[in-house]
Amino acid sequence: MTLLEVQGLTKSFGGVTAIADLGFDVPEGQVYSVIGPNGAGKTTLFNMLSGIYHPDEGSIHFQGREIIGLQPHKMAAMGLSRTFQNLQMFFNMSVLDNVMVGCHLRTGSGLFSAALRLPGVVREEREARRLAREALSFCDLERFVDQRADALPYGVLKRLEIARALAVGPKLLLMDEPAAGLNDTETAEMQRLIRCICERGITVLLVEHNMGLVMRVSDRILVLDYGTRLAEGTPLEIQNDRRVIEAYLGGEVQYAV
Amino acid sequence: MKRLRGLFLLTLLVVILPLLFPDNYYVTVVAVSAALHAILAVGLNLLMGYAGLISLGHAAFFGIGAYTSGIVTTRFGLDPWSAMAAGMLLTGTIAFVMARPILRLKGHYLAMATLGLGIIVQIVLVQTEELTGGPDGLGGIPPLSLFGWEVDSDLRWYMLMSAVMLLVVWLALNIIDSRSGRALRALHGSEVAAEMMGIDTTVTKTGVFVVAALSASLAGSLFAHQQAFISPDSFNFFFSIELVTMVVLGGMASTFGAVFGAFVLTFLPELLVIFEDYEVMIFGAILMLMMIFLPQGLFVGLRDLLRRLLQQQRAPAPAPVVPAGEDKHDAA
Numbered sequence: 001m002t003l004l005e006v007q008g009l010t011k012s013f014g015g016v017t018a019i020a021d022l023g024f025d026v027p028e029g030q031v032y033s034v035i036g037p038n039g040a041g042k043t044t045l046f047n048m049l050s051g052i053y054h055p056d057e058g059s060i061h062f063q064g065r066e067i068i069g070l071q072p073h074k075m076a077a078m079g080l081s082r083t084f085q086n087l088q089m090f091f092n093m094s095v096l097d098n099v100m101v102g103c104h105l106r107t108g109s110g111l112f113s114a115a116l117r118l119p120g121v122v123r124e125e126r127e128a129r130r131l132a133r134e135a136l137s138f139c140d141l142e143r144f145v146d147q148r149a150d151a152l153p154y155g156v157l158k159r160l161e162i163a164r165a166l167a168v169g170p171k172l173l174l175m176d177e178p179a180a181g182l183n184d185t186e187t188a189e190m191q192r193l194i195r196c197i198c199e200r201g202i203t204v205l206l207v208e209h210n211m212g213l214v215m216r217v218s219d220r221i222l223v224l225d226y227g228t229r230l231a232e233g234t235p236l237e238i239q240n241d242r243r244v245i246e247a248y249l250g251g252e253v254q255y256a257v
Numbered sequence: 258m259k260r261l262r263g264l265f266l267l268t269l270l271v272v273i274l275p276l277l278f279p280d281n282y283y284v285t286v287v288a289v290s291a292a293l294h295a296i297l298a299v300g301l302n303l304l305m306g307y308a309g310l311i312s313l314g315h316a317a318f319f320g321i322g323a324y325t326s327g328i329v330t331t332r333f334g335l336d337p338w339s340a341m342a343a344g345m346l347l348t349g350t351i352a353f354v355m356a357r358p359i360l361r362l363k364g365h366y367l368a369m370a371t372l373g374l375g376i377i378v379q380i381v382l383v384q385t386e387e388l389t390g391g392p393d394g395l396g397g398i399p400p401l402s403l404f405g406w407e408v409d410s411d412l413r414w415y416m417l418m419s420a421v422m423l424l425v426v427w428l429a430l431n432i433i434d435s436r437s438g439r440a441l442r443a444l445h446g447s448e449v450a451a452e453m454m455g456i457d458t459t460v461t462k463t464g465v466f467v468v469a470a471l472s473a474s475l476a477g478s479l480f481a482h483q484q485a486f487i488s489p490d491s492f493n494f495f496f497s498i499e500l501v502t503m504v505v506l507g508g509m510a511s512t513f514g515a516v517f518g519a520f521v522l523t524f525l526p527e528l529l530v531i532f533e534d535y536e537v538m539i540f541g542a543i544l545m546l547m548m549i550f551l552p553q554g555l556f557v558g559l560r561d562l563l564r565r566l567l568q569q570q571r572a573p574a575p576a577p578v579v580p581a582g583e584d585k586h587d588a589a
Contacts, residue, residue: 050453076455088453090446092510093439101443105455107436111464114435115428121435128436168454 003028003172003203004049009058011044011227018044019055019227026172026205031198033206033214036224042207043085045224046176049205050082051075062172077105081170083161085177085207091150095141095160098149099132102167106131132167139163139193155186162193172203179210191217215239260434263513264427271419275412285411287527289483292418293476294519296425298503299512300472303429305501306509307438308465309445310360311368314375315500318470320382320492321348322477327395327487328388337401341478345471352470356463375497382489394488401482414483421479422516425472429512432468441465442510506547508554517556 004026011019019041026032034042047053049060051072060067067075081102090098107124114121136142139159144152149160158178165173178194179187187210194217198204208214214221215235223230223244231241238244278284301315325344329335335343359370382389389395401408401417408417432438440461443451452458481487499522507518525543529536551558 052449071457072449072452073455073457076453082453084450088447088450090443090450092446093442097439097442101439101451101454101456104436104440109436111432111437111468114437115432115468117431117435121431124436125434164450164454 001028002026003063004205005059005061005064006049007059007061009045009048009055009060011041011048011053011055017227019048022058022224022227022229024222024229024232026203027220028171028203029198029201030219031194031204031206031217033208033218033221034224035208035211035214035221036230040224041227042224043176044227046082046174046207049174050080076168076170079169079171080174081165081168081172082174083158083165083176083178085180087154087157087161089149089157089161091148093149095136095144095147095149095152096129096132098160099135099164099167100128102135102164103128103131104168106167106169135163135167138166138196140189155182158182158186158190159193162197166197166202170202172205173197174205174207176207177209178206179208179213187213261427261430264423264430267426267513267516268423271423275415279412283524283527285415287524288520289411289414289418291520291523292415292422293480293483294500294503294523295422295516296418296476296479297473297500298507298515298519299422299425299429300469300476301500302504302507302509302512302515303432303441304465304469305504306511306515307433307445308441308462310462310465311364311501312371312469313368313494313497313501314371314373314378315469315473316492316494316497317375317378318348318352318473319477319480319496320378320489321351322474323481323487323492324382324389324395324477325474326478326481327398330399331395331397332388337399337478337482341475344478345474348470348474348477349467352467353463356466357459360459360462360466372494372497375494379489379493382492389489392489394486396486398481398485398487400485401479408482418479418483421475425475426512426516433512437461437464445510502544506544506555508557511554511557514554514556518554521555 002025006025007023009019009022010017022045034045036042044053048055051067051070051074055068062075062078062080065078067078067080090101093101107128109118109121109124133142133145136145139162141156141159141163144156144160149157152160158181162175162178175194179190182190191213194204194206206214206218218235220233221235221238222232223238223241225247230247231238231244233241274284274288297315297319301312304310304312322344325347326337326340329340329343330337355374359367359374362370383392385391403417406413408414433441440451440456443454443456444458444461448458480491503518503522504515505518506522507516508514526536526540529539532539547555553561
């Protein structure tokens with residue numbers, strides 16, 4: 001079944017066309033990667049998918065519903081969550097609180113019941129804390145629970161963003177360069193984590209520059225070039241696609257798969 | 258309960274002070290206005306310290322509350338408690354209506370817009386003379402009474418104002434330590450990430466703006482009844498700045514920091530009176546030194562310092578020398 005359906009998507013900034021008439025389908029339960037050289041429009045695409053930018057033309061259907069024009073928080077409520085290329089942590093909060101923010105939609109108390117700390121609020125806090133700890137342990141972050149986010153090393157923060165996004169309880173997780181800046185060990189851990197997320201039934205849409213990771217982790221790959229679709233297929237198909245090798249990789253490349 | 262330890266300490270202090278110094282000027286007069294300032298600062302801190310939204314016009318809401326209480330009780334003969342509720346209703350409504358256009362702005366632009374709001378309210382208070390008494394002020398505001406208990410002495414005002422301050426601190430602590438409080442802090446940390454976590458940032462901003470305005474209005478009503486006379490000067494731009502200074506000086510994003518800041522900024526000028534002509538200069542110098550040496554705020558800075566000292570005392574034997582951050586990287 002198709003979870004996300006993109007058709008005729010176009011976005012330009014001033015005179016520069018970042019995305020031009022782009023279409024693709026993301027099947028449910030898979031890891032679907034988007035690759036392409038810098039400036040190919042990957043992040044622009046992500047920002048449109050998560051409601052931060054509005055496309056000039058085209059349509060984006062999530063679970064059969066048009067989502068263009070919805071505010072990001074409405075999209076989150078529909079089951080779409082994301083991480084960011086440049087970390088967007090809440091550095092002013094503890095690790096646990098960061099992930100508890102992710103539980104916002106799974107709890108519902110308002111400002112006034114919170115101010116009076118009604119019994120329901122206390123119960124809800126306990127539940128949010130449980131959900132957050134679960135997401136943290138899934139990402140192997142339990143030992144950082146009480147630390148402040150701004151005291152953590154980069155690799156941990158990358159996983160913390162994922163834990164926070166998972167706490168939302170998404171059906172589709174958009175990951176923007178999760179392995180950027182990670183060393184080999186951390187990248188291997190990230191690969192395992194992405195597969196684990198997928199095995200939980202969460203569809204992953206991945207943008208990543210680390211080709212080794214993309215080839216190992218993806219079920220399907222979309223190659224972008226100048227905002228248009230250059231190729232789409234399984235990792236094996238992409239690796240053997242002549243257009244991809246020529247236009248994007250500039251020659252024959254042997255992957256260490 | 259660990260969560261409310263600070264509140265218990267503050268309550269203890271509030272109860273003990275008048276027992277130790279029953280007729281002291283600083284307790285029965287200065288501390289009352291410090292408690293009033295604390296109510297204002299705690300509310301403003303929710304907006305500034307936690308949600309990261311600056312307001313240079315907070316005195317406006319204080320003024321609307323005070324004048325509603327003053328006008329409604331003197332001209333329409335309503336009882337003070339209903340007047341207080343009316344003030345909060347009016348202030349809340351104004352804040353709610355203003356929130357949407359104002360809170361779209363960020364940083365300096367938000368500062369300018371709130372500054373404008375403060376100045377407009379100030380002008381309205383001066384110009385609508387038939388209602389507010391204009392620059393001459395509004396007098397004859399009746400005192401408060403609580404089930405027959407007249408709040409007519411300094412000591413009784415101390416009790417009432419302190420009780421309201423403790424209540425406001427309790428409410429603020431509850432808000433911060435909840436889903437809504439996390440939404441506020443998230444907004445400060447990263448607005449775009451907050452949205453992606455499902456937080457309706459417009460609703461959250463409006464909510465905290467209204468809550469901050471309501472606490473200012475409550476303080477305004479209390480002020481009007483305590484003073485019996487109010488004039489527009491009490492609600493001008495400079496008072497807004499003073500409130501911001503209290504929050505920043507005490508320590509942003511710390512409720513007790515805001516209380517502390519309010520007390521320091523209320524007591525300091527009183528204590529500096531002995532320097533006569535140099536009072537204001539010394540006051541300014543102290544503020545500058547505090548911000549240079551304790552940039553995270555007086556309360557937060559001193560608390561962390563105290564914690565470090567206590568830790569050193571508990572563990573006198575030098576710990577094995579580990580370069581800072583090493584264990585952290587191992588864990589990563």
